[in-house]
Amino acid sequence: MASAAPEGVSLFPLPRYYFSLYPVGSIPWALLLVPYVTWEAQEALIDETIYADLTCSPPLKYSVAFVKRLVTELGRITDEVHDLWYEFIAQNNAELNTPESERGFIAYRVGDSSISLGYDVSGRFIEQGTTGLSQWEAGRYLASWLVANKCAVEGKDVLELGSGSGLVGLVAAGFSAARRVVLTDGNALVVKALRANVKSNKLDNVEVAELNWDDQSRSDLLESAEVLLGADLTYDPTIVGALMATIRRMRRDAVCYLCSAVRTDSTWREFLKLLDGLDVKVLVPGPAQWEGLVREEFLAGRCPRPKDLDMDIVLLEIRPRASCDIVTNEIDFAIGA
Template structure:
């Protein structure tokens, strides 16, 4: 059996931390590492190390993942420990005691660790669809767009940034925490989403002078309102999910591209190819050229999806 190097061990412990706090699929965790360490050392030391990075991490006391997720996570650790022939450790039972009998709630916290230190912490709804909207949870394209922003900070540093359909705020808060936008305008149209956005902005202690949260209805926003934003960069993630709203979204993007010099980016998890194809065809029919950005992105955040994610930059077509 090969003993993991220090760097491998640190990597695996970090993976447990990152996946635990983002409430990623338990099956994605490196359980083989745990089993090998338990069998090889005949001690529960690795369990204690994992617990220190998860349930006993300082972030968990203030912003814990859901009760159900923590129960399932601890149950998996117990299974691995028992399968190795070891008795479950007191440390593990101390963690379990914190969640046994704890009441389930409709809200939870998810945290995403940043490469420069610190983390983006979001309060989200446990249910994917809640209060008539899907905007109260983080979606895959928002994670990808945030990672792309960290690799391409020239589009955000010292610029006014407008985000369409901000949801719970993962992309925007990452940009505000790691880049230096002169101004960042979060926007959405659902009252509960706007309320949650403001809570998450306060939770992450963003500079109130540099950020705004605005209600922006794509179907009724005026040219004057768009001009007043004066955005240098416009971003949107996971907004192409419903054929009903695609026409309204395309109309808005056409107006933005035609009336400003802003760099405009749309990131989508392509779950329904027909819906996405309809979106891109309507853009092209409306005089917008699409540039697919395919350069590799430094992956930072755990992501539970096999969906194809496409990032496009929009340009106004030059008349022939």
């Protein structure tokens, strides 16, 4: 039986699945391979994927897995499977047990624009005490919201807190026309990787700075930012105090968009207590409200769609001056209290 795309999900050209590191078991091969049953068509696909002249290629381990599955699926519909697919597998199989085979790039495309981010699953960053290069659910959802709500950052100076891979900030710069974006993180290894991501994307309006939330010496970063962005920063109760202290130091006319995955009610409620005295609005309270906002380009088969989430993802708008007292019940609604 031919596989089909999930209901409500648009199909993309096959190379886009490849460069977004879409899980090979979830790619709708039967639908996508129909145009590639001839030798000539496969040569064109080879040039657009595994032999594309790019510096930002997927990790080798993913590329080999992609080609192996492609060859299997092609064999179901045609006897003409190009020799170059097999040559690619044979040439690279021996390298699959090296850490380098797990490092490469993941690409996100919206319209004619794309951004590429370093992708490393070798364990190197986890051993250094950070998961900073991972792209978590809240970051993918906030990136989608920024594309749908371009006016939130368009023409403005933006500061991203705890940037990690830089997905959110680079989307603000590359897809949503922010005037200037500063990506920040407190981990030196992550900051180095962020600089590499900025360089690979050739975005002149993006800078990188190391920023520890306990360090008040970089007040200049907060003073120049009209918009603060943050995704998945509230999961650890030991750091949310420092996070909120940093947010409270933003300009009086600034706004912070903070997107959080609510993994445990107790941690979320402790975080809510730190919002006292701020002007807080719940822009998106949960999965149902994300429907129609989240873009398949950012989910990339690696992040649940809203209807499949097993947690709430909440987007807050935070301003420094409270126009009225926080309506605690309204924020509690964001976790179904």
